[in-house]
Amino acid sequence: MGDMKDKTLTWQKHFSTGNAFANAGDNENALVQLQKASKICPDHALTWNNIGVAKMCLGYFKEAIEYFNKAIELDSQYKDAYHNRGLAHSDVGDLASSIEDLSKAIELDDCYWSAYRHRSIVYHMIGNDRKSSEDYIKAQALSESKD
Numbered sequence: 001m002g003d004m005k006d007k008t009l010t011w012q013k014h015f016s017t018g019n020a021f022a023n024a025g026d027n028e029n030a031l032v033q034l035q036k037a038s039k040i041c042p043d044h045a046l047t048w049n050n051i052g053v054a055k056m057c058l059g060y061f062k063e064a065i066e067y068f069n070k071a072i073e074l075d076s077q078y079k080d081a082y083h084n085r086g087l088a089h090s091d092v093g094d095l096a097s098s099i100e101d102l103s104k105a106i107e108l109d110d111c112y113w114s115a116y117r118h119r120s121i122v123y124h125m126i127g128n129d130r131k132s133s134e135d136y137i138k139a140q141a142l143s144e145s146k147d
Contacts, residue, residue: 007040007041008041010040011037011040011041011044014033014034014036014037014040015033015034015037015044015047015050017033018030018031018032018033018034018036018037018050018054019034019050021033022034022050022053022054022057025057027054027055027057027058028058030050030054031051031054031055031058034047034050034051034054035051038051043074044074045070045071045072045074045075045078045081046071048067048068048070048071048074048081049067049068049071049078049080049081049084051067052064052065052066052067052068052071052081052084052085052088053084055067056084056087056088056091061088061091061092062088062092064084064085064088065085065088065089065092068081068082068084068085068088069085072085077108079104079105079108079109079112079115080105082101082102082104082105082108082115083101083102083105083112083114083115083118085101086098086099086100086101086102086105086115086118086119086122087118089101090118090121090122090125095122095125095126098119098122099119099122099123099126102115102118102119102122103119106119111142112142113138113139113142113143113146114139116135116136116138116139116142117135117136117139117143119135120132120133120134120135120136120139123135
C-alpha cells in the first residue's frame with residue numbers, strides 16, 4: 001500500500017512542478033517534469049494534455065497533436081484536449097480538423113467561450129464570414145456573462 005502512496009506523491013510532485021514551470025513560461029522544464037509524471041501515471045489524461053500544451057508553446061505543433069490524441073484516447077469527453085488539438089491543427093494548417101475539434105469541444109460544453117472564439121478565427125481563415133461572426137458573437141456573450 002505504501003508503494004502506491006509513494007507513486008502518487010511522486011507523480012503529484014512532478015505534475016505540480018511541471019505545471020508551475022509552464023505557468024512561469026518555462027516550457028522546456030515543464031516538459032521534463034510532465035514527462036516524468038506521464039511515466040509514473042500513464043493513464044492520466046491531463047498530464048498528456050499538458051505535455052501537448054507545452055509542446056505547442058514551444059512551436060512543436062505536430063508533436064503536440066500526438067499528446068492531445070493520447071489525452072483524448074484516455075478520456076473521450078475531455079473538452080480541453082479537443083480545444084487544444086484544434087488549436088494545434090490550425091497552427092499546422094489543417095483547418096478542417098481544427099473546426100472538427102473545436103466543434104467537438106463546443107458539443108461537450110456549449111458554454112465554452114474560448115472554443116467559440118477560436119472556431120470564429122478558423123472560420124474567418126477559410127472565408128466563412130457568417131459562421132465566423134456567429135461564433136464571435138456567441139464567444140463575446142459567453143465571455144461577458146462570466147464577468
